[in-house]
Amino acid sequence: MDIFTSIRVASSALQANSIRLNTISSNLANIETTSTPEGGPYKRKSVYFQTTPLSFQEQLNANLRNGVQGVKVTEILEDTEPPKLVFKPDHPDANEEGYVAMPNINLLEEMVDMMNTTRAYESNTTTIKSAKKMALKALEIGR
Amino acid sequence: MNTTPIASPGLPLAMPQSIGGETSQAREGFGEILLNTLNQVQQAELRGDRAIQKLHTGEARNLHEVMIATEEADMALRMLVQMRNKALEAYNEIMRLQV
Numbered sequence: 001m002d003i004f005t006s007i008r009v010a011s012s013a014l015q016a017n018s019i020r021l022n023t024i025s026s027n028l029a030n031i032e033t034t035s036t037p038e039g040g041p042y043k044r045k046s047v048y049f050q051t052t053p054l055s056f057q058e059q060l061n062a063n064l065r066n067g068v069q070g071v072k073v074t075e076i077l078e079d080t081e082p083p084k085l086v087f088k089p090d091h092p093d094a095n096e097e098g099y100v101a102m103p104n105i106n107l108l109e110e111m112v113d114m115m116n117t118t119r120a121y122e123s124n125t126t127t128i129k130s131a132k133k134m135a136l137k138a139l140e141i142g143r
Numbered sequence: 144m145n146t147t148p149i150a151s152p153g154l155p156l157a158m159p160q161s162i163g164g165e166t167s168q169a170r171e172g173f174g175e176i177l178l179n180t181l182n183q184v185q186q187a188e189l190r191g192d193r194a195i196q197k198l199h200t201g202e203a204r205n206l207h208e209v210m211i212a213t214e215e216a217d218m219a220l221r222m223l224v225q226m227r228n229k230a231l232e233a234y235n236e237i238m239r240l241q242v
Contacts, residue, residue, distance in 0.1 A: 003218075007211055014207040128211065135218050142225045 003135045005068055010127040012052065012070030017121045019073045020047045024114050031105045034093040041093075042103040044079035079104060173230070180226060184219040191216035 023045045030042040051069040081104045089098035194212035197203035 004215065007215075011207060011211050015205060018205070018207075125207075128214075132214060132218065136221065139221055139225050142229055 003131055003138075006131045007128050009068055009070045010124040010131070012072060013124040014121060016047070016049055016071045016073050017117050017124070019076075020117045021114065021121075023047050023076055024110055024117060027105050027110050028107075030103060031107065031110075033103060034091070034100055041083045041101045042105075044081075044103060044105045045076050046079065047073045048075040048077055050074040177226065177230065180223055184216075184223045187212075187216040187219040 027044050033042040036042055049071050050073075052072040083101035084104050085099040086102050087098055088094055088100045091100045094100045191213040194203060194209040198206070198209045203209055
């Protein structure tokens with residue numbers, strides 16, 4: 001049933017966006033974390049999206065009709081930017097000169113990212129809703 | 144929720160076996176199609192049930208997948224109801240034939 005394809009595509013996007021929100025919440029929670037098990041301050045994480053075929057059948061359809069593909073998070077990347085150095089001599093993680101390496105996370109950036117994620121999630125639920133509406137309209141033909 | 148699978152009764156709706164020349168090709172009558180659809184709807188509902196159960200036991204991590212499973216079951220059921228309405232309509236139409 002083709003109407004379910006769009007639902008499944010939107011579902012993959014919902015999944016991807018919830019993972020994205022998870023990474024954002026992790027970034028926000030660790031905005032001032034100066035020590036991690038790997039050593040050094042927390043590094044900002046960002047998701048990496050990639051298109052994905054849903055199943056063999058849908059891959060076939062995609063090739064035939066040139067189109068539908070879901071999305072999935074293939075990797076969660078760590079930021080490579082150097083940490084911010086803040087002068088805090090009494091901090092336990094301070095170096096000899098008294099500087100502490102703080103994670104390079106911009107609160108505003110994260111908030112904007114979060115808004116984007118929320119909107120993306122919303123738009124995909126709207127896709128699901130309209131797919132359902134269309135299916136129900138098709139059923140109304142018989143009435 | 145417990146649902147038992149639908150047993151296949153001797154369906155009264157089975158089509159007459161052979162009409163004209165083609166015998167083996169179109170043997171699947173409306174009754175069988177209806178039964179198949181019924182089973183598919185049953186499967187969809189079971190999937191929805193399982194999804195809800197998984198959500199309640201904490202096994203399912205994605206709320207949207209549960210919602211989608213239940214929506215699919217809902218749509219399948221609506222489709223089935225429409226088919227049933229159509230079949231009943233046709234039956235009534237025939238019953239109203241003047242003899």
